[in-house]
Amino acid sequence: MKTYIPVLEKTRIFAGVSEEDIFSMLSCLDARLCIYKKGAYVLRQGERISDLMVLVDGTLHIQRDDYWGNRSILEQIAAGEMFGEAYLSPESDVLLNDVIAVENSAVMLFNGKKLLTTCPSACRFHSRIVQNIFFAVSEKNRKLVQKLGHMSRRSTREKLLSYLSEEAVRQGSPRFSIPFNRQQLADFLSVDRSAMSNELGKLRDAGFLKFDKNYFELVKESRA
Amino acid sequence: MKTYIPVLEKTRIFAGVSEEDIFSMLSCLDARLCIYKKGAYVLRQGERISDLMVLVDGTLHIQRDDYWGNRSILEQIAAGEMFGEAYLSPESDVLLNDVIAVENSAVMLFNGKKLLTTCPSACRFHSRIVQNIFFAVSEKNRKLVQKLGHMSRRSTREKLLSYLSEEAVRQGSPRFSIPFNRQQLADFLSVDRSAMSNELGKLRDAGFLKFDKNYFELVKESRA
DNA sequence: CTCTTTCTGTTGTAAAAACAACAAATGTAT
DNA sequence: ATACATTTGTTGTTTTTACAACAGAAAGAG
Numbered sequence: 001m002k003t004y005i006p007v008l009e010k011t012r013i014f015a016g017v018s019e020e021d022i023f024s025m026l027s028c029l030d031a032r033l034c035i036y037k038k039g040a041y042v043l044r045q046g047e048r049i050s051d052l053m054v055l056v057d058g059t060l061h062i063q064r065d066d067y068w069g070n071r072s073i074l075e076q077i078a079a080g081e082m083f084g085e086a087y088l089s090p091e092s093d094v095l096l097n098d099v100i101a102v103e104n105s106a107v108m109l110f111n112g113k114k115l116l117t118t119c120p121s122a123c124r125f126h127s128r129i130v131q132n133i134f135f136a137v138s139e140k141n142r143k144l145v146q147k148l149g150h151m152s153r154r155s156t157r158e159k160l161l162s163y164l165s166e167e168a169v170r171q172g173s174p175r176f177s178i179p180f181n182r183q184q185l186a187d188f189l190s191v192d193r194s195a196m197s198n199e200l201g202k203l204r205d206a207g208f209l210k211f212d213k214n215y216f217e218l219v220k221e222s223r224a
Numbered sequence: 225m226k227t228y229i230p231v232l233e234k235t236r237i238f239a240g241v242s243e244e245d246i247f248s249m250l251s252c253l254d255a256r257l258c259i260y261k262k263g264a265y266v267l268r269q270g271e272r273i274s275d276l277m278v279l280v281d282g283t284l285h286i287q288r289d290d291y292w293g294n295r296s297i298l299e300q301i302a303a304g305e306m307f308g309e310a311y312l313s314p315e316s317d318v319l320l321n322d323v324i325a326v327e328n329s330a331v332m333l334f335n336g337k338k339l340l341t342t343c344p345s346a347c348r349f350h351s352r353i354v355q356n357i358f359f360a361v362s363e364k365n366r367k368l369v370q371k372l373g374h375m376s377r378r379s380t381r382e383k384l385l386s387y388l389s390e391e392a393v394r395q396g397s398p399r400f401s402i403p404f405n406r407q408q409l410a411d412f413l414s415v416d417r418s419a420m421s422n423e424l425g426k427l428r429d430a431g432f433l434k435f436d437k438n439y440f441e442l443v444k445e446s447r448a
Numbered sequence: 449c450t451c452t453t454t455c456t457g458t459t460g461t462a463a464a465a466a467c468a469a470c471a472a473a474t475g476t477a478t
Numbered sequence: 479a480t481a482c483a484t485t486t487g488t489t490g491t492t493t494t495t496a497c498a499a500c501a502g503a504a505a506g507a508g
Contacts, residue, residue, distance in 0.1 A: 064373065072376035074369060086365035089358075096369055116355065127351070131340065134313075134358045137365055141310040144368040145298060145320055149288065151375040152296040152414040154496075155464070182486060190376040192466050197487055199465095213474095213486095378466075379494065406456060416496050421457055423495095437456095437504095 001026065001033045004056040004108060011054055011080045012136045017125045025125070030111035036101040043084075043099040051109040052133070053084045058105025059179075063187070064097045073188040075143075076102075076179050085137050088112040151190060156199045159189045164209065164216060174218040181214060225250065225257045228280040228332060235278055235304050236360045241349045249349070254335035260325040267308075267323040275333040276357070277308045282329025283403075287411070288321045297412040299367075300326075300403050309361050312336040380415045380423045387413060388433065388440060398442040405438060 008014050008022050017025075025031075033056075036042055042060060043049065060077040074097060077083050083099065086092065116130060150162040163185075168174050178185065186193035203209050210217040232238050232246050241249075249255075257280075260266055266284060267273065284301040298321060301307050307323065310316065340354060374386040387409075392398050402409065410417035427433050434441040 064376075066377075070376075070378065072373075074372055086362040086369075089362045091359075092362065092366065096366070096373065116358075130354065130358070134340075134354070134361065135315075137358065137361045138310040138313045138316065141361060141365050141368065142316065142320070144365065144372065145310075148298055148368065148372060148375065149296075149320065151372065152288075152294075153290075154294065154414070157464095181484095190378070194467080194487080194489095195465055198489090201487070381494095405454095418457080418459095418497080419495055422459090425457065 001031065001108070004033070004106065007056045007080060008054065008108070011082065012139075013052070013054060013082055013129060013132050015132050016128055021125055029114050030109075032109045034107045034109065036105045036107065038101055038103050038105075040101050041098060042101055042105070042107060043095055043097075045095055045098050047095045048093075049084055049087050049095060050112045051084060052082060052088060052112050052115055054082045054108045054110070055079055056106045056108050059102045060099055060105060060107075061102050061184075062097050062099050070190075071187045072190050073180075073184060074147075076188075078179075082133075082136060084112075085133055085140070088116060088133075156189075156191045156196055157203065159191060160196065160199060160203065161208070163189060164218060167216075168218050174220075176216060178214050178216060225255065225332070228257070228330065231280045231304060232278065232332070235306065236363075237276070237278060237306055237353060237356050239356050240352055245349055253338050254333075256333045258331045258333065260329045260331065262325055262327050262329075264325050265322060266325055266329070266331060267319055267321075269319055269322050271319045272317075273308055273311050273319060274336045275308060276306060276312060276336050276339055278306045278332045278334070279303055280330045280332050283326045284323055284329060284331075285326050285408075286321050286323050294414075295411045296414050297404075297408060298371075300412075302403075306357075306360060308336075309357055309364070312340060312357075375414060380413075380420055381427065383413045383415060384420065384423060384427065385432070388442060391440075392442050398444075400440060402438050402440060 002023070005019050005022055009017070009019050014022050034042075036058070042053075045064065055077050057079050059079070060083070061073050062075040062077065062083065063071055063073045065071045075083075077099075087095065115133070146166060150159050150166070153159045153162050164178075167176055167178060180188055182197060183193050186196045189196070200209075200211065204211065207219055209219055226247070229243050229246055233241070233243050238246050258266075260282070266277075269288065279301050281303050283303070284307070285297050286299040286301065286307065287295055287297045289295045301323075311319065339357065370390065374383050374390070377383045377386050388402075391400055391402060404412055406421060407417050410420045413420070424433075424435065428435065431443055433443055
């Protein structure tokens with residue numbers, strides 16, 4: 001578990017807290033480490049959780065498969081990011097989504113109640129951490145709204161352009177890589193993969209963008 | 225402003241705080257009251273805010289009109305609910321959406337910074353309030369995820385059934401009213417109004433549901 | 449009450465997406 | 479290197495949606 005303290009130091013939740021202080025807080029927060037193989041479920045729809053989780057290694061997808069087998073990916077979690085923060089409230093219901101490991105991953109769990117209530121021992125950074133979590137939930141909130149912005153577009157083309165142009169802005173360059181393959185991107189935008197591939201082809205032919213695998217380049221001068 | 229203290233007492237943010245205590249905190253939190261006429265903009269896309277807002281009277285829509293005029297309603301805010309909580313973080317960017325009053329409304333503003341940092345005067349309930357806001361953001365988070373669940377459905381029919389069945393669960397009855405008219409519901413689900421009306425007719429004819437205006441009734445035995 | 453505006457359901461048409469099936473390209477394991 | 483599995487692009491068909499236009503119902507104003 002000690003191995004991952006340098007990772008924790010760089011996470012949002014422990015922003016502004018030194019490695020030694022993190023170490024001293026681990027036991028106070030009931031910290032545990034769980035390892036998941038690629039493809040394994042980390043959490044399942046319908047579960048009830050009360051821990052805050054931090055992905056310290058690997059990649060996760062928060063997703064849901066509906067009754068007919070349509071998968072939709074809500075979010076990709078990268079190492080250093082937390083998840084489950086929205087379920088720390090006492091009145092929160094069961095999980096609505098599955099969380100699966102898309103590659104071998106390690107997750108660190110922290111007792112939610114102890115995180116939110118002042119602990120008896122000397123956790124000087126307690127209020128700082130609560131505020132950090134609050135900001136993190138806020139940020140996730142804004143991300144969800146942004147994603148809703150993509151999803152609310154009517155056509156596959158618009159969804160693609162909405163997502164890709166946001167990604168270009170976010171990564172600060174018209175040339176960027178996305179963290180999805182085609183099927184995953186389709187699941188993320190909730191569209192059909194082949195139809196999306198087709199639309200990508202049209203956008204390329206119309207001069208809007210170039211791409212190779214998960215590498216994209218948006219082009220200003222389109223000869224549409 | 226005093227008029228609305230009983231309203232504030234019933235809000236999430238002031239849960240567990242008495243009317244007198246709320247009154248004494250108003251000045252400490254820079255409380256201000258703003259009145260908006262039906263149809264007026266409360267906030268506009270691109271603005272930067274640092275206040276937490278509580279709707280004390282009326283109804284608001286958080287929505288966005290895209291370049292081509294397609295409106296999408298992200299959320300309806302009812303009296304007693306707060307908004308803007310996700311923008312209290314220092315690193316938050318400009319607003320992505322408009323907020324408009326769908327009926328005459330009154331909004332109370334609180335200084336975001338003062339809410340999050342302990343104030344010099346005797347605000348005994350400060351940490352309680354911070355936690356309240358945290359839970360509120362978490363709840364909004366879960367709501368957004370739920371809405372994403374509707375939006376990720378492929379067809380108008382599935383979107384409708386997803387939304388309506390959730391509403392039935394939420395209101396604890398297969399008979400319920402929704403807070404939208406047809407155009408607003410279409411904007412909320414990001415579909416075409418006439419196509420949606422058509423689909424509603426088909427669902428009614430197939431025996432899935434009955435409706436009259438914004439009153440709906442889901443039927444178990446469908447003769448589809 | 450009458451006029452006007454808004455809201456809702458219906459229909460036909462054009463456009464787009466889902467679906468299915470397949471081939472080419474790429475990646476992986478042995 | 480070969481065999482096998484996965485990913486991606488392409489095409490044709492079917493289904494669904496968006497769009498437009500309109501008529502009846504309901505609501506609101508004078």
